[in-house]
Amino acid sequence: MLTIKNLHASIDGQAILKGLNLEVKPGEVHAIMGPNGAGKSTLASVLAGKEEYEITGGEVDFDGKDLLELETEERAKEGLFLAFQYPVEIPGVSNINFLRTALNEIREYRGEEPIAAKDFMAMVREKSKLVELDAKLASRSVNEGFSGGEKKRNEIFQMAMLEPKLAILDETDSGLDIDALRIVAGGVNKLRNQNNAIIVITHYQRLLDYIIPDFVHVLADGKIVKTGPKELALELEEKGYDWINDNAQTV
Amino acid sequence: MEAVANSKVSAFVENWSLPAGNETLRAEALQALKGMDFPTTRVEDWKYTRITRITNKTFHQSAMTLDVKPYIIPNLEAHVLVFVNGYFQKNLSTILEGDVITIADVNDLDNSYYTNVLEDVDENVFSLMNKAFATAGVYLTIPKNQKAAYPIHLLHVSTGERTVANVRHFIQAETGSKAEVFATFHSEGANDALVNVVFEGHIQENAKLTINKLQSEEQSTFHIANEIFVQDPSSNFEINTITIGGLLVRNGLNILVEGENCYTELNGVYLGKGKQLLDNHTFVDHLFGNCTSSETYKGVMDDQSIGVFNGKVVVRQDAQKIQAYQSNGNVLLSEQATVNSKPELEIYADDVRCSHGSTTGQLDEQAVFYLRARGLSEKKAKELLVSAFIGEVLEKVDNATYRAYVDELFWQKFGWQF
Ligand SMILES: Nc1ncnc2c1ncn2[C@@H]1O[C@H](COP(=O)(O)OP(=O)(O)OP(=O)(O)O)[C@@H](O)[C@H]1O
Numbered sequence: 001m002l003t004i005k006n007l008h009a010s011i012d013g014q015a016i017l018k019g020l021n022l023e024v025k026p027g028e029v030h031a032i033m034g035p036n037g038a039g040k041s042t043l044a045s046v047l048a049g050k051e052e053y054e055i056t057g058g059e060v061d062f063d064g065k066d067l068l069e070l071e072t073e074e075r076a077k078e079g080l081f082l083a084f085q086y087p088v089e090i091p092g093v094s095n096i097n098f099l100r101t102a103l104n105e106i107r108e109y110r111g112e113e114p115i116a117a118k119d120f121m122a123m124v125r126e127k128s129k130l131v132e133l134d135a136k137l138a139s140r141s142v143n144e145g146f147s148g149g150e151k152k153r154n155e156i157f158q159m160a161m162l163e164p165k166l167a168i169l170d171e172t173d174s175g176l177d178i179d180a181l182r183i184v185a186g187g188v189n190k191l192r193n194q195n196n197a198i199i200v201i202t203h204y205q206r207l208l209d210y211i212i213p214d215f216v217h218v219l220a221d222g223k224i225v226k227t228g229p230k231e232l233a234l235e236l237e238e239k240g241y242d243w244i245n246d247n248a249q250t251v
Numbered sequence: 252m253e254a255v256a257n258s259k260v261s262a263f264v265e266n267w268s269l270p271a272g273n274e275t276l277r278a279e280a281l282q283a284l285k286g287m288d289f290p291t292t293r294v295e296d297w298k299y300t301r302i303t304r305i306t307n308k309t310f311h312q313s314a315m316t317l318d319v320k321p322y323i324i325p326n327l328e329a330h331v332l333v334f335v336n337g338y339f340q341k342n343l344s345t346i347l348e349g350d351v352i353t354i355a356d357v358n359d360l361d362n363s364y365y366t367n368v369l370e371d372v373d374e375n376v377f378s379l380m381n382k383a384f385a386t387a388g389v390y391l392t393i394p395k396n397q398k399a400a401y402p403i404h405l406l407h408v409s410t411g412e413r414t415v416a417n418v419r420h421f422i423q424a425e426t427g428s429k430a431e432v433f434a435t436f437h438s439e440g441a442n443d444a445l446v447n448v449v450f451e452g453h454i455q456e457n458a459k460l461t462i463n464k465l466q467s468e469e470q471s472t473f474h475i476a477n478e479i480f481v482q483d484p485s486s487n488f489e490i491n492t493i494t495i496g497g498l499l500v501r502n503g504l505n506i507l508v509e510g511e512n513c514y515t516e517l518n519g520v521y522l523g524k525g526k527q528l529l530d531n532h533t534f535v536d537h538l539f540g541n542c543t544s545s546e547t548y549k550g551v552m553d554d555q556s557i558g559v560f561n562g563k564v565v566v567r568q569d570a571q572k573i574q575a576y577q578s579n580g581n582v583l584l585s586e587q588a589t590v591n592s593k594p595e596l597e598i599y600a601d602d603v604r605c606s607h608g609s610t611t612g613q614l615d616e617q618a619v620f621y622l623r624a625r626g627l628s629e630k631k632a633k634e635l636l637v638s639a640f641i642g643e644v645l646e647k648v649d650n651a652t653y654r655a656y657v658d659e660l661f662w663q664k665f666g667w668q669f
Pocket residue numbers: 011012014016034035036037038039040041042043085
């Protein structure tokens with residue numbers, strides 16, 4: 001589904017991604033861990049099409065399409081979803097109004113009819129229940145005045161509404177209390193199937209207790225320096241990242 | 252201003268004829284004009300608004316008529332008074348039956364009463380030209396303790412080459428009365444046309460007056476508005492100004508709050524494209540205590556358009572316990588667009604609560620990216636953000652029928668949806 005080969009990206013002339021390789025297949029969950037500033041969010045932003053980043057090398061194939069050639073919105077319509085580490089507040093833009101627009105743009109791209117208002121509202125009710133997002137929040141301005149945890153829930157609510165092929169969750173667990181973590185992770189698990197895939201960026205094993213990954217990658221200094229099974233996350237939590245640099249290897 | 256015997260002003264009005272009626276007032280205005288010249292950008296109040304685009308041309312009075320159906324506000328049951336090039340069009344106007352209000356000619360206004368009410372107001376060269384040469388206008392009275400049964404729609408259209416519309420309205424909101432006025436301005440096939448309009452009004456004790464103003468002329472017209480309102484104690488005045496048309500628009504809004512417990516609300520939205528210059532000057536003068544004024548103006552400027560906002564609030568020494576809020580926000584959609592924003596608070600009383608803020612910036616790039624990452628096109632994302640930005644001001648328009656009309660207009664003109 002997603003094949004990243006030797007990806008290099010920089011911002012303001014400073015190289016951040018330095019030859020990153022990653023392969024994600026349908027049905028898989030990949031966890032990416034790594035020290036602060038390693039380039040995890042950069043990878044997410046580059047995949048989502050943020051224009052500030054300059055791609056200086058490599059290629060990304062998304063279901064047969066050259067992802068890096070697509071506009072941000074085209075990537076979304078192709079089924080890529082990014083749950084932001086820091087979701088922005090957008091005063092005056094109603095959450096559900098914008099989601100209806102987004103959903104309909106995606107449907108139009110797929111050659112489908114716009115969703116009927118009634119069906120849409122039913123969908124909002126169903127999906128907000130999935131992450132136990134207060135229905136009032138669903139209709140408020142995007143993230144405006146939301147608590148940290150509510151913002152993260154709102155990201156997963158949007159994911160549920162848009163049903164992406166590939167979702168990248170950038171530290172969706174940070175800011176969630178233990179109950180919220182269980183709820184949000186439960187929501188994500190319900191959205192999993194053999195046709196979609198998830199990349200989970202996190203610092204903590206606790207999320208991976210709920211969303212069980214098929215692979216755990218360590219991203220350090222702009223590269224994937226180690227890949228292992230889910231047990232690797234436990235090992236990282238115990239030992240930190242320093243030991244990897246000493247005997248760096250990619251599996 | 253310097254006194255020039257044969258000034259540019261007299262050349263400007265040379266081929267205009269003095270309409271009949273109100274001779275004394277016209278003569279006084281002409282007299283006052285004699286020593287005057289047009290303001291240059293060296294005059295503080297006109298610093299950012301160069302009017303040579305207007306004053307190096309001459310305009311002529313021209314009574315014309317046209318079909319005004321396209322400018323009627325759909326579904327609004329209102330008295331409609333039509334002015335084309337500043338001339339009243341009786342045949343195109345509709346006065347509904349059974350209302351308490353009286354609609355008369357502005358020339359019927361009692362002269363001494365008029366001068367009395369407005370004695371403290373400064374005139375400028377445009378308001379004086381208007382006073383001397385006004386071809387038409389209503390003298391609207393909402394009688395004591397009565398509510399107007401229908402809104403009053405003053406519909407203005409300009410048409411033709413180099414035409415001038417000098418129109419002047421006076422609204423008399425008597426004690427305890429209530430009314431809603433719509434003033435809309437359009438143009439059709441107008442080229443270098445000038446609208447020079449004056450609104451004046453007296454909002455007496457406990458009266459409430461709401462004015463919704465829409466400027467939607469073609470980008471080949473000039474529009475100068477002087478609006479002067481005097482508020483008596485416990486009165487309520489609200490004016491919402493939406494400016495989406497005109498090449499050069501200057502709104503000069505003066506409100507004298509001459510009594511305690513008054514409420515004053517001024518809201519404005521201006522949207523500039525091309526080479527438009529949209530200037531809003533407002534002045535709220537608090538002479539008495541225990542009043543509230545609230546002002547919100549928002550602009551969205553595209554292309555090479557220029558926005559000007561100057562909001563002056565004066566709280567006089569005896570005006571204690573005033574709450575005066577003012578905010579001006581601007582979004583620049585292009586790198587060539589500019590805004591000159593200047594909030595001015597002059598406070599001479601010590602027990603007041605005042606705030607003002609002015610912001611000018613681009614649309615939030617992070618927000619644009621966020622929306623695009625959900626599948627919205629860049630255009631759609633920006634539209635949504637612009638709508639949200641000005642929607643906050645549009646929400647202050649209470650009349651749902653008019654609001655729907657404005658929404659439709661924005662949709663047609665800009666593709667923006669609310
Ligand atoms: N606009 C920018 N200009 C310069 N450097 C930047 C910019 N944005 C990010 N960086 C740098 O890129 C590096 C990677 O940042 P990134 O946000 O991808 O890290 P991360 O792995 O997500 O870290 P964290 O775990 O803290 O979220 C950091 O050193 C950061 O300072």
